[in-house]
Amino acid sequence: MGLLKDTMAIGRADLTRNCLEEIRLWPGCETVERLGILGDLRGRFSVHVTDYGAAKKKIADRAIRCIQREKLRRYHLRLD
Numbered sequence: 001m002g003l004l005k006d007t008m009a010i011g012r013a014d015l016t017r018n019c020l021e022e023i024r025l026w027p028g029c030e031t032v033e034r035l036g037i038l039g040d041l042r043g044r045f046s047v048h049v050t051d052y053g054a055a056k057k058k059i060a061d062r063a064i065r066c067i068q069r070e071k072l073r074r075y076h077l078r079l080d
Contacts, residue, residue, distance in 0.1 A: 011077075035049055049064055
């Protein structure tokens, strides 16, 4: 459980809102509408774009991978 000692707990709603704000800052991803967060019992998670809006899929997927990597270094998903 070393992962939980090095990172801060965050709720699914807060993580979704935070990631959505960040992806909308990327050029070409301003119209991304919805994200989905999948978590496991160890606190790890993955972020997926569920509604791209007018954004190009390739650009939005690249942006969310970068954002996910950054968030995994800082947070673990709180089990509610």
